[in-house]
Amino acid sequence: MYQNWFYVGAALICVSVAWLMAEVLGRSQAKRSGIPTKGVAVRISAAAILIAMAGTAYSYFNIYQDYGLASRAELPAAIKAIADAKAAKIAAEIKAKKDAEEKDAAERARLLAEADRQREVAWAQKEAEDKRCGMGAVLSANIRYDLRQEPKEDAEKFLNVAATEVTKTLHYKNIDASTMVRVVGCMGDWREVKITEPLWLADNMGWVPVSVLRDVEYNPGGKRVYTEADFYWESDTIAYRTQLVAAVNKIVRETPGCEKIQPASLALSPTRGTPGDPVFFVTCDAGPAKNVWFRPTDQ
Incomplete structure (x- = not known):
């Protein structure tokens, strides 16, 4: 309380001094103008200054009571203790912040480390799953199989509209030994595949059991190695299948522009060769399609 009255008294002293100065200046100007003045206001303002000073002094010397102290001599230590407590509080708040x-x-x-760990675990699981599923692998088929719209045997098949319209019987999109497919999906023992070869079937994709898929071989030079499973064997080719496979692989290795062939095109030439010396042909598919004729002994 005394501290507040001290500040009030100090403010009153300032106001009273300003009032006194204003009255003194006003009286001086009045005298120069010949206007008589009694100087009552000057005396009142001077008295106000004295009263304010007395009250201020009284409040100043009793401020120690605001702090519950017995004497003013204890005030500096109390003020220091309060300042220290305030500083300690500020320091505590800063430390807490x-x-x-x-x-x-x-x-x-x-949380970031945990998120990174979870991503690593998820990525490792995905890699393991992709490895199990063979995601991205290019494979072929060991049998003819109709593509399914879902990963189950009784799922709906994809109708081959063009073939159905020509033959007037139902035909479905399928894969077989002559096709190459890329694995793009996985669910249990089923794989979603997209045909990569032949190119004119590249828009076809669907689900097949993993059991109908087989690996494709490549030589150290990166060229495909064809096996008997890649071809359709007819009555006029099956007797020569071992020699024909070897001859086709030689063509793939050594014939420019024939790094790929159309396995379904392998056939006996109806115009070349004789029954005792047959000639066969296969269609190259690495650039502009062309036929290559050969004998089983061309190994």
């Missing part, structure tokens, strides 16, 4: 920020930063770091 810093500790909270450090805790938040540590929690964010923990």
Whole structure:
């Protein structure tokens, strides 16, 4: 209370001094103008200054009571203790804020680390699943199989509209030994595949059991190695299948522009060769399609 009255008294002293100065200046100007003045206001303002000073002094010397002290001599230590307590409070608040920020930063770091760990686990699981499924692998088929719209045997098939319209019987899109497919999906023992060869079937895709798929061989030079499973064997080719496969692989290795062939095109030439010396042909598919004729002994 006394401290507040001290500030009030100080303010009143300032106001009273300003009032006194204004009255003194006003009286001086009045005298120069010949206007008589009694100087009552000057005396009142001077008295106000004295009263304000007395009240201020009284309040000043009793401020120690505001702090519950017995004497003014204890006031400096009390003020210092209050200042120290205030400084300690500010320091504690700063430390608490810093500790909270450090805790938040540590929690964010923990969450980020956990997110990274979960991503690594998820990526490892995906890699393991992709490896199990052979995602992206290019394979062929060991039998003819109709593509399914879902990964189950009784799922709806994809109708081959063009073939159905020509033959007037139902035909479905399928894969067989002459096709190459890329694995693009996986569910249990089923794989979603997209045909990559022949190119004119490249828009076809669907689900097949993993059991109908087989690996494709390549030589050290990266060229495909064809096997008996890649071809359709007719009555006029099956007797020569071992020699024909060897001859076709030689063509793939050595004939420019024939790094790929159309396996379904392998056939006996109706115009070349004789029954005792047959000639066969296969269609190259690495550039502009062309036929290559050969004998079983061309190995």
